[in-house]
Amino acid sequence: MSQQKLVSMAEENKAFADEMNKALAKSEGFTLKDLLFSYRGTPYPVTVCSAETFQALENLEARRDDMVLVSYPKCGVNWLIQILNDLIFTTIQSKPVSAELPFIECGDPDKYQRMKQIPSPRILATHLNYDFLPKSIFKSKAKILVLFRNPKDTAVSFFHFHKNVPSVPSYNSWDEFFSEFMNGKVGWGSYFDHAVTWNKHIEDENTMIVIYEDLKENLTSGVKQIAEFFGFSPTAEQIQSIADRATFQAVKNKAQETHGAVGTVLFRKGVVGDWKNLFTEAQNQEMDAKFKACLEGTKLGAKLKYDVYCKA
Template sequence: MDCLPGVENLGPNSTKDSLLTDVEGILYPKETTRYWEEIQNFKARPDDLLICSYPKAGSTWMQEIVDMIQHGGDPEKCARAPIYQRIPFIGFSIEKIEAIPSPRTLKTHFPVQHLPPSFWEQNCKIIYVARNAKDNMVSYFYFHNMINIIPDSGSWDEFMENFIAGKVCWGSWFDYVQGWWKAKDHHPILYLFYEDIKEDPAREIQKIAQFLEIDLSASVLNRIVLHTKFENMKTNPLVNHSDLPFLFDQTTPPFMRKGKVGDWKEHFTVAQSERLDNICAQLFAGSGLTFRTQL
């Protein structure tokens, strides 16, 4: 599968029960650590654009928004290929990605300390999307049970303990969002919040366009807003990954499940909610980093 090399030969259960691999205290899929040296030696270019988020925090949404901005809000141009080919993932083999002509738009889930160093060296523009811990945790819980390269989530209570401890794939959400928050003070990073995009997509899309130095007319902006509504994304086979059955079991749930702010209320007990609020308050105190858990 183009731009997903290294996972195209997976069977439905080929790695489901495999353990994740620990790299400096962070758990990654074995399919990532298998290409670790290759990934770390990736040669970024100065005009590369990187989209980054913790898993299930809105990176696929951001990919489609960015592609629409770059192509003047023309959905036909964005229908040229599936999203993972238009904006490939830095996390498996990168051999085919290196052959893509400039300018490239790429995606990753790496925390700041494991991003291939060349992205920092080339001072590449980065768009980072952050989602509140509660909704992110719920979405990630379901995601573990549908993707075939990481273990199942276990019970909700078990998953919550692992999430809080950072013992989940791609590491601690708390460390992750703080690492990128601090990095924005030293690098050209546009740090966006999932909740802000849901609240006012036109406003946030304009921020992205300005960051990319692209002017959007009102009509183009409106087309992008409409095209990237969650309801439209969910049914779009070019973005919902329905063409990757070897990787995603989308019988229950689909890759794009609800896409809402506040879905956590259907999963958290009062005590669990308060506990997570307290953890965030302690860890983020004085940093200026705050998250909304409802609109």
């Protein structure tokens, strides 16, 4: 990769890290009770979201070549953002540096005006449910890549995020967090509501579902699939080097540079099956029953390979 590209990647990383640090600094002094506010029935963190921003989000003007990345929190979307940025840098000769947080629902209400200045292709990341995405995304026929991770590891990763980020208020115990997670009382609401809604749109044109565990298992094949979906044509060699730069360890090693102080927490372990260290037998049964009720027999349920990754 050329020196010029490395410099612009470093600039982009710095801009992203600065925004992340600013957002997290706002969490200082909050209690859990004050951390979340409700908008259209879903809880969101007051530190990065606001009702005003949600109202302004409807004015987002999506473009046909926007790359929309969707995931529930702690399913690996920051990893995907890195991969996509690398794909753009590798295949397009230059990429404009953006100082906006890529999460469309996070930030101030004026960001949508500023986003008009960002040249294409833009990465629009979000943790939002299908029903809450701005209509222009569907009208523009932008491509939507949805990332899912098994619910047990997602819950454990979310718990550790609260526990390990110094400024984010933490739960008293895993048991307390688990109960809130199962009741959809955590930031961005219920994992299962999110999954059920996206499952309804799994066959939609312009939508592709990728699974975190599949990416972990064969990153090279995942990068190739993602490149094809968004219309990039990297060489086999380029795909391999993007995959090499995107292994969990490689990303974690550079996390402070790319994501600021929170980097090492965002990329904590990245392993599959970490839930076995925290789940009790009762919690296993509760989540198994919830999965069965919400996703068993669905296309998304099959893709998640629940029996492989979530059975003790």
